[in-house]
Amino acid sequence: MKEAGVKAWLPSLLRLALVVLLIAFVTNPGWFEPLLKPLTESNAPAIYNQGSLLTLTLLHLRTVLIATVAATIVAVALAILVTRPAGVEFLPLSRSLVNIGQTFPPVAVLALAVPAVGFGEKPTLIALFLYGLLPIFENALTGLTTLPANVVEAARGAGMTGWQRLVKVELPLSAPIILGGIRLSVVISLATATIGSTVAARTLGEVIIAGLLSNNLAFVLQGGLIVAALAVLIYDGLSTIERYTARRMGQETA
Amino acid sequence: MIEIEGISKRYDATTVVDDVSMVIEPRTIAVIVGTSGSGKTTLLRMINRLVEPTAGVIRLDGADNRSLPGYELRRSIGYAIQGHGLFPHRTVAQNIATVPVLLGWDAARIKRRVDELMTLYQLDPQAFGPRYPHELSGGQQQRVGVARALAAEPNVLLMDEPFGALDPIIRNKAQEDLLAIQKRFGTTIILVTHDMEEAVHMGDKIAVMDAGKLVQYARPAEILAKPASAFVETLVGASEKPFRLLSLGRVRDAVETGAAEGEAIPADTSQRDALAELLWSGRPALPVTGADGKPLGRVTVDGLVKRAARPT
Ligand SMILES: Nc1ncnc2c1ncn2[C@@H]1O[C@H](COP(=O)(O)OP(=O)(O)OP(=O)(O)O)[C@@H](O)[C@H]1O
Numbered sequence: 001m002k003e004a005g006v007k008a009w010l011p012s013l014l015r016l017a018l019v020v021l022l023i024a025f026v027t028n029p030g031w032f033e034p035l036l037k038p039l040t041e042s043n044a045p046a047i048y049n050q051g052s053l054l055t056l057t058l059l060h061l062r063t064v065l066i067a068t069v070a071a072t073i074v075a076v077a078l079a080i081l082v083t084r085p086a087g088v089e090f091l092p093l094s095r096s097l098v099n100i101g102q103t104f105p106p107v108a109v110l111a112l113a114v115p116a117v118g119f120g121e122k123p124t125l126i127a128l129f130l131y132g133l134l135p136i137f138e139n140a141l142t143g144l145t146t147l148p149a150n151v152v153e154a155a156r157g158a159g160m161t162g163w164q165r166l167v168k169v170e171l172p173l174s175a176p177i178i179l180g181g182i183r184l185s186v187v188i189s190l191a192t193a194t195i196g197s198t199v200a201a202r203t204l205g206e207v208i209i210a211g212l213l214s215n216n217l218a219f220v221l222q223g224g225l226i227v228a229a230l231a232v233l234i235y236d237g238l239s240t241i242e243r244y245t246a247r248r249m250g251q252e253t254a
Numbered sequence: 255m256i257e258i259e260g261i262s263k264r265y266d267a268t269t270v271v272d273d274v275s276m277v278i279e280p281r282t283i284a285v286i287v288g289t290s291g292s293g294k295t296t297l298l299r300m301i302n303r304l305v306e307p308t309a310g311v312i313r314l315d316g317a318d319n320r321s322l323p324g325y326e327l328r329r330s331i332g333y334a335i336q337g338h339g340l341f342p343h344r345t346v347a348q349n350i351a352t353v354p355v356l357l358g359w360d361a362a363r364i365k366r367r368v369d370e371l372m373t374l375y376q377l378d379p380q381a382f383g384p385r386y387p388h389e390l391s392g393g394q395q396q397r398v399g400v401a402r403a404l405a406a407e408p409n410v411l412l413m414d415e416p417f418g419a420l421d422p423i424i425r426n427k428a429q430e431d432l433l434a435i436q437k438r439f440g441t442t443i444i445l446v447t448h449d450m451e452e453a454v455h456m457g458d459k460i461a462v463m464d465a466g467k468l469v470q471y472a473r474p475a476e477i478l479a480k481p482a483s484a485f486v487e488t489l490v491g492a493s494e495k496p497f498r499l500l501s502l503g504r505v506r507d508a509v510e511t512g513a514a515e516g517e518a519i520p521a522d523t524s525q526r527d528a529l530a531e532l533l534w535s536g537r538p539a540l541p542v543t544g545a546d547g548k549p550l551g552r553v554t555v556d557g558l559v560k561r562a563a564r565p566t
């Protein structure tokens with residue numbers, strides 16, 4: 001009994017510990033200096049000193065958030081369009097478009113986007129947006145095309161219009177699967193956003209790149225760890241929401 | 255009244271409903287039976303235009319069912335889909351409220367109606383209203399499916415094997431409930447079933463379908479007594495016929511004068527159950543009592559056996 005209680009609480013405790021640690025690190029990195037000091041050579045600074053870690057973390061998150069929201073809106077809208085009777089013929093076309101977005105390396109997108117929109121956050125947003133489309137689109141498509149047929153027919157039989165069916169039945173039912181796509185997309189974007197710093201976007205990539213340039217392992221590690229912690233926490237949080245929506249409908253998720 | 259006139263449905267080259275014409279009188283139950291794939295569901299769904307017919311007309315109380323947009327028509331017709339089709343992301347109360355919400359009823363009226371229906375189906379509104387469909391048993395889910403179809407007090411109710419997944423006891427109960435509701439609200443019901451027993455018990459008329467064609471449409475007694483074809487005969491089940499015929503009548507109508515020993519049979523028992531009771535108790539006759547407990551006479555094995563014979 002006691003052991004089961006501990007087991008159930010352990011993940012929540014770990015999560016909480018990670019949140020506390022992350023906040024402590026980005027707000028008071030100085031506290032952790034002794035830990036990172038051994039990784040530096042010849043008295044180089046152990047804590048990133050060319051900007052605030054907190055600001056960079058928030059900017060990093062903002063970039064990912066904007067790109068993901070845009071990718072979600074476009075991908076879900078596209079999936080809705082191609083699953084309506086009038087839009088079926090666009091299915092192959094939109095599939096290949098979205099696939100190209102995914103197969104095109106983000107670095108190449110950056111290289112191509114900079115001449116067009118200049119340095120800074122914009123090329124990064126474009127790369128993340130294109131890269132994030134596919135998982136959301138594919139999942140939304142799966143969700144919308146694998147709805148239980150008699151539930152959708154019941155909605156029609158009750159006298160719902162096409163729009164009412166979409167909003168009241170089809171989207172809520174595919175929500176867990178769509179959320180799964182968003183989760184994948186966010187995690188990919190969190191990692192990919194770091195390369196945005198090569199074109200002067202202000203992300204946590206700055207810390208990593210500064211570390212690489214000055215051969216400072218402590219910088220590389222702290223930049224990487226913050227990104228990893230963010231990814232783990234967000235992945236975890238979205239999984240929880242997903243499980244909650246799915247369980248409410250009596251679906252089992254893996 | 256529902257008038258189906260020369261209705262056909264073709265998918266490419268295959269005709270799944272073939273020139274069906276029938277009239278369902280107001281406040282009656284028409285039961286559609288037939289083998290799997292004979293077009294029962296398709297015929298039913300052409301009434302609320304979930305399927306558009308290839309040819310023919312369907313009139314509801316004289317009005318062509320194409321004179322309204324499909325979704326408005328469907329809000330006025332109750333539909334219990336094959337396999338309940340409850341919305342898994344909505345609570346039981348929300349499921350039942352579906353059509354009233356679409357019709358824009360006010361919240362208080364919706365709540366009253368939902369509570370009324372749940373009470374009618376012996377689902378405590380407090381306990382079951384906030385639950386999700388997957389938290390109910392199969393039988394409860396099916397009752398919620400029927401309640402949802404009834405919610406907006408439709409004059410016409412289409413039911414596609416609504417009691418399919420129920421065990422015999424709950425099935426019986428659900429049938430009795432439906433008959434009571436139908437009497438109370440005067441609903442016109444079209445019910446699809448695979449179960450001949452159910453058809454004979456529930457139907458004012460039975461429609462037999464075979465490969466898209468309506469092969470016979472008549473009162474249960476006539477279907478049993480004069481099957482229009484060998485197909486109907488097989489469907490009805492030759493060896494079951496006398497018992498089905500008996501199940502149509504009540505003991506009240508088979509009472510003879512005289513007394514008998516043994517435990518009395520209530521007058522509203524079906525003649526079939528009375529015969530079973532006589533055979534089981536090994537007595538040639540049993541006393542019959544009315545609803546008030548007064549003796550009415552007796553029912554005999556001989557009398558019932560005569561009634562089970564083919565009507566002439
Ligand atoms: N959309 C469709 N396209 C092509 N064929 C169809 C379609 N819908 C139904 N059919 C065919 O029409 C025939 C009749 O189907 P229907 O669902 O009406 O049968 P049913 O009598 O209700 O059968 P069951 O008792 O198994 O429910 C079947 O052979 C089926 O395969």
Ligand SMILES: [Mg+2]
Pocket residue numbers: 294295296336414
């Ligand atoms: Mg069917």
